Amino acid sequence: MNDLVDFWLEHLPAMLDGLLVSVQVTGVSLAIGVPLGLMLALAVQSRSKPMRGIAIVVVEVGRGAPALILLQFTYFGLPNAGLSLDSFASAVIALAWCTGAYTSEIIRAGLEAVPHGQKEAAEAIGLNHLDALRYVILPQALRVSVPALLGFSILMLQASSLCFAIALPELVSQAYLIGSTTFRYMPILVLAGLLYAAICIPATIAVSALERKLGAHA
Amino acid sequence: MSLNSSSIPQADVASRPPLLRLDAIGKTFGTHVVLEDIDLSLAAGEVVAIIGPSGSGKSTLLRCINQLEPPTTGRVTIxxxxxxxxxxxxxxxxxxxxxxxxxxFQSFNLFPHLTVLRNVSLAQERVMGRTREQADAVSMQLLARVGLADKAQQFPSRCSGGQQQRIAIARALALDPQIMLFDEPTSALDPELGLEVLAVMRELAEGGMTMIVVTHEMRFAENVSDRVIIMADGRIVEQGPSGTVMRNPQTERAQRFLHAVKDR
Known part of the structure; x- marks a missing residue:
């Protein structure tokens, strides 16, 4: 037992470095991906046909292709087209794409949950399209979407472990590296799992609490 | 001021230039004709009640006026x-x-995520370019006018239906409109709460506001409005001074409708 604790303590700094990279790549991907999802949700409902078409393609590819394929496409595929990116940038592009595609559906559901009368009331008091969206529709739609968006964010942190496949030094890569030098895969992978759980379990509990709170005022 | 007669004599109203004119308004949804060839002109200060059976196109007509529902044919001039x-x-x-x-609106449609005050102030800021202070000051006056100044900081969900509808009236008044449209404003309220809304509307009418009211409140139509329009099947079947139309309708369709509502 002592041996295990010593092993974990010895490698904890490297593992925490990895966790930091995981959190960073997830955070940046979400910071780009969620606004992208909002734009896609609006574009999918747009009156302009080309706009709708482009948005649908982006969303369906993002949802249809496994995240691992998107990651490998941006890291190994794009250099063939003359665009070489480091693993962090590739990871952000792929995960932001995936985030945008999935969150656009979450936000679209939120937009559709706002009663039609709200849009009519906003129009009737003379608000233009953008103001109606900004002051009346979106605040209500996002309130509906927030729990699902946070839940998705937790999933993305877990999905960031796929970046191991493109040599990003995140948590799983670190664990694998330590495993391959010490040949003690089992304990180090357990530690990686515990570190994910240390973030994800409290976050999940916080999200359900928030959900109950928002639900109480709906 | 007498509550039983309108504040503006009929002859006076007719001689003024129209504030709102509808020419040959028609509306079809696919092959379904909802409105056909509606002409209507409204003088400043006039209060018009539109009554008629459900599905006669009353609400659609109102919504065509402010283009929530773009008419298929015709012209709206204001x-x-x-x-x-x-x-x-x-x-x-x-x-x-x-x-x-x-x-x-019938269902108030207040913005549930904004306080009562913000509901009334929003359009003043975004559409009229008032500062928040100016807008809030005007909103407080309007809320006082509908008797709800004490609710300013509440959220709409904390207000009764009648209060919500009075707030909605204050919100609509915030842009200083020349005309107010009411789409069955009391239909979603129980009778007692409806009364407080009707009282506010009556005060507005007496204050000289030009109004079109789609309603099932026959007494309001008869006593507060200057003119009553009866619609059926997307057309105006009868119109005239409220007393005359309500008590002595000429067309068979209008008689049938009034007979049915008065028998209740």
């Missing part, structure tokens, strides 16, 4: 803005129209 059916109005035309027309 002041020097004319909107012709068939081509999409410019943003500026729509703004001009909607700034001049306040609308009150």
């Amino acid at each position: 002041g020097d803005t004319t909107i012709e059916a068939g081509h999409t109005p410019t943003r500026r035309e729509l703004m001009a129209l909607r700034r001049n027309i306040g609308m009150v």
